Amino acid sequence: MSADTLAAPRTPHTTPRKRGANLEKWGWIYMRASGVLLVVLIFGHLFVNLMLGDGIHGIDFAFVAGKFASPFWQWWDVLMLWLAFIHGANGMRTIVNDYVTGATARRVLVWALWLSAGLMIVLGTLVVFTFDPCLGIENSTTEWLIEKCAA
Template sequence: MRVSGVLLIILIFGHLFVNLMLGEGIHGLDFGFVAGKLASPFWQWWDVLMLWLALIHGANGMRTIVNDYVTHKGTRKVLVWALWLSAGFLILLGTLVVFTFDPCIPNLSDGSVLTEICSAQG
């Protein structure tokens, strides 16, 4: 928990700095910005690591709360299983979204940078 907490602080503040402080700040956040970030393997792994650590860290914290406050053994077991299953599902789903994201799927005809990139790819 301590290691994931420290790593999460670094990842989250790095994420916030790049998204909000560099470039146009919050006004520059749009589909094109996200598509550009997710086109880079570095940012894909950054976001996936942040997702994995946040979900595991959060699920483990919730497990601790369930173990502390739920007294019935059967209910505790069901809740802990539900926590880990939901965390696992969200990790799987989030990972698939990050690594299979294709910005060229929407019909882009507004003359944006993505229109040029997508038309050049084929």
């Protein structure tokens, strides 16, 4: 068989299979699982922020401070952040692998994707877990925030 013809669909694979983890398979599984979980997390986030309370008009510094005072919402937002960045970086990695023909350019772009996603995950996680609502107290008109920070 020449290099420019395709084998019949039922022809056994003759090249030896590589040993080790099949990262493409696990990336594919991750995309499906994280996609389903992200739908739940994002719509839960949107429902709480936009439908409950005063809707979009109720979102201000005090609203965010109140949400980030709860470990439940901190972990909700961090999980959404982590899953979204890894999901997006993995999707971009797939696009780079599909369309970038040079091995060096592909390697550089994939490394840049993972480094930028990792940096954003670290920075976002730090923002969520080190958020201090009392830093912006001088601009707040919300009574509970002023009382909380005065203590």
